[in-house]
Amino acid sequence: MTWILLAVVALVVVWAIALYNRLVGLRNQVLNGWRQIDVQLKRRHDLIPNLVNTVRGAMEFERDTLTQVMEARARAVSATGPADAARKEGELSQALGRLFAVAENYPTLRANENVKMLQEELTSTENKVGFARQFYNDIATTFNTAQQTFPSNMFASALGFKPSELFEITDATERQVPAVDLSMRK
Amino acid sequence: MIVFVGFLLFLGFGFDVFYIGEGALTFPIGSLAALGIGSVSALTSYYSGDRAVLLSTGAMALDRALSGAASPDDTYKIRQLDNVVEEMSIAAGLPKPRVYVIPDSDPNAFATGRDPEHASIAVTRGLLDTVTRDELQGVVAHELSHVRNLDIRLMTVIAAMVGTIALLSDWSGRGMSSGSRSSSNSRDNDKDSGAAGLILLVVWVVAIVLAPLIAQALAMLVSRRREFLADATGAELTRNPLALASALEKIDREAAPTLSVKRGTAHLCIADPLGRAMGLREGFLPDLLATHPRMADRITALKQMAYQA
Numbered sequence: 124m125t126w127i128l129l130a131v132v133a134l135v136v137v138w139a140i141a142l143y144n145r146l147v148g149l150r151n152q153v154l155n156g157w158r159q160i161d162v163q164l165k166r167r168h169d170l171i172p173n174l175v176n177t178v179r180g181a182m183e184f185e186r187d188t189l190t191q192v193m194e195a196r197a198r199a200v201s202a203t204g205p206a207d208a209a210r211k212e213g214e215l216s217q218a219l220g221r222l223f224a225v226a227e228n229y230p231t232l233r234a235n236e237n238v239k240m241l242q243e244e245l246t247s248t249e250n251k252v253g254f255a256r257q258f259y260n261d262i263a264t265t266f267n268t269a270q271q272t273f274p275s276n277m278f279a280s281a282l283g284f285k286p287s288e289l290f291e292i293t294d295a296t297e298r299q300v301p302a303v304d305l306s307m308r309k
Numbered sequence: 310m311i312v313f314v315g316f317l318l319f320l321g322f323g324f325d326v327f328y329i330g331e332g333a334l335t336f337p338i339g340s341l342a343a344l345g346i347g348s349v350s351a352l353t354s355y356y357s358g359d360r361a362v363l364l365s366t367g368a369m370a371l372d373r374a375l376s377g378a379a380s381p382d383d384t385y386k387i388r389q390l391d392n393v394v395e396e397m398s399i400a401a402g403l404p405k406p407r408v409y410v411i412p413d414s415d416p417n418a419f420a421t422g423r424d425p426e427h428a429s430i431a432v433t434r435g436l437l438d439t440v441t442r443d444e445l446q447g448v449v450a451h452e453l454s455h456v457r458n459l460d461i462r463l464m465t466v467i468a469a470m471v472g473t474i475a476l477l478s479d480w481s482g483r484g485m486s487s488g489s490r491s492s493s494n495s496r497d498n499d500k501d502s503g504a505a506g507l508i509l510l511v512v513w514v515v516a517i518v519l520a521p522l523i524a525q526a527l528a529m530l531v532s533r534r535r536e537f538l539a540d541a542t543g544a545e546l547t548r549n550p551l552a553l554a555s556a557l558e559k560i561d562r563e564a565a566p567t568l569s570v571k572r573g574t575a576h577l578c579i580a581d582p583l584g585r586a587m588g589l590r591e592g593f594l595p596d597l598l599a600t601h602p603r604m605a606d607r608i609t610a611l612k613q614m615a616y617q618a
Contacts, residue, residue, distance in 0.1 A: 152402065156402065159399070163399070236381045236385070239385060240385060240388065243385065243388065243389055243392065244392075246442075247389075247392035247393075247395075247396065250392075250396045251395065251396055251399055254396050254397075254399045254400035255399050257400055257548070258399060258400050258401070258402050261402075262402060
């Protein structure tokens with residue numbers, strides 16, 4: 124009879140140890156999940172301004188060259204008389220020549236592609252922040268469930284575990300649909 | 310899994326009882342040999358299986374794929390793939406697996422690796438060209454879920470056991486034709502246990518003959534169920550089951566054999582790489598031996614998750 128009792132006690136002790144270890148593991152994953160959100164936010168903070176500057180630099184370089192061509196063409200169109208026209212067409216040809224030289228050195232004028240890549244990186248960065256928050260909520264839910272199901276709920280608070288909070292929006296305006304206005308009017 | 314191990318031990322044990330005689334129970338050669346061979350083959354494929362699979366498909370690592378990109382659109386898609394894999398590993402809380410691109414125009418993807426720290430995901434060029442970003446995310450989530458659910462490890466062990474069963478069945482077949490004379494002599498000595506022993510012998514002989522087929526069918530059953538599990542846990546990662554459903558529809562429409570993926574690694578892919586060979590034939594035997602469930606069933610299950618079917 125005492126053997127059976129000892130065996131039962133031993134089993135309960137083993138179960139309690141396993142439960143404690145599982146809860147410790149989950150609590151550490153919850154802490155890690157919370158910090159991972161900060162990791163993604165810092166990445167966004169460090170990366171995006173640099174990326175935007177790079178793309179803007181490339182666009183400005185091309186914009187300057189194109190602006191020169193457009194201005195030369197506008198002057199050529201508004202020329203007064205054949206001599207003036209000849210001179211201004213010559214200036215236009217020179218500007219075009221510069222544009223073609225640029226095009227030869229940089230075979231594809233890449234403003235569109237740069238912007239496309241920038242969009243992808245922006246989208247991905249925001250997705251990563253979102254998924255980090257999703258993972259935090261998922262692991263916090265798993266931790267809370269592990270503490271609150273029976274029979275673990277009898278021991279969890281005794282062993283020093285508290286339910287963790289889920290990530291929540293604090294600023295109510297963040298729940299509203301953002302306005303998207305692509306019109307060019309200022 | 311338990312059925313599998315039970316089947317294997319049943320074959321090994323029967324081997325001992327019927328061919329080695331009474332001394333077998335003290336030193337069961339057959340069972341030990343079965344376990345030994347099974348363990349060696351399982352361990353070998355466990356540790357180096359993923360490299361072998363990747364080599365066999367001609368997969369290119371991500372930086373090589375980027376440097377060999379044919380156009381800026383290509384570079385864009387490969388960077389997108391890299392970003393999507395990283396996003397999914399953040400959502401799963403796992404380390405980021407190695408990413409590979411397979412130069413095959415048929416859309417497909419697979420995951421390999423024994424645990425999340427040693428995992429790789431490979432995607433064909435055809436998939437990159439066919440699907441949108443959300444669909445790609447669904448596919449990558451499905452593959453990462455295979456890694457997360459340790460399916461690779463499971464299927465490796467099962468493959469090893471299937472091989473062992475085939476071996477045992479082969480040996481026993483040979484043993485039956487040459488050893489039956491000696492065993493019937495020893496059995497004449499205990500006529501009182503004759504009837505039960507005879508029935509057991511018959512069951513065991515039938516099992517031996519059908520063993521390879523039964524083993525394969527069991528393995529495929531496990532594979533199909535794990536595919537459904539990977540679909541569901543992948544949708545849990547993206548919270549977007551319809552994206553994966555539409556990706557599967559696109560892959561199904563483009564279905565042509567993925568020639569890069571050989572028969573042995575078929576179960577690791579998202580869609581059956583052997584083309585529509587099995588999919589068109591309906592009926593008992595193709596359903597039994599298919600590595601993947603029918604695409605229509607998978608799409609329906611995903612749509613049910615989104616309350617749309």
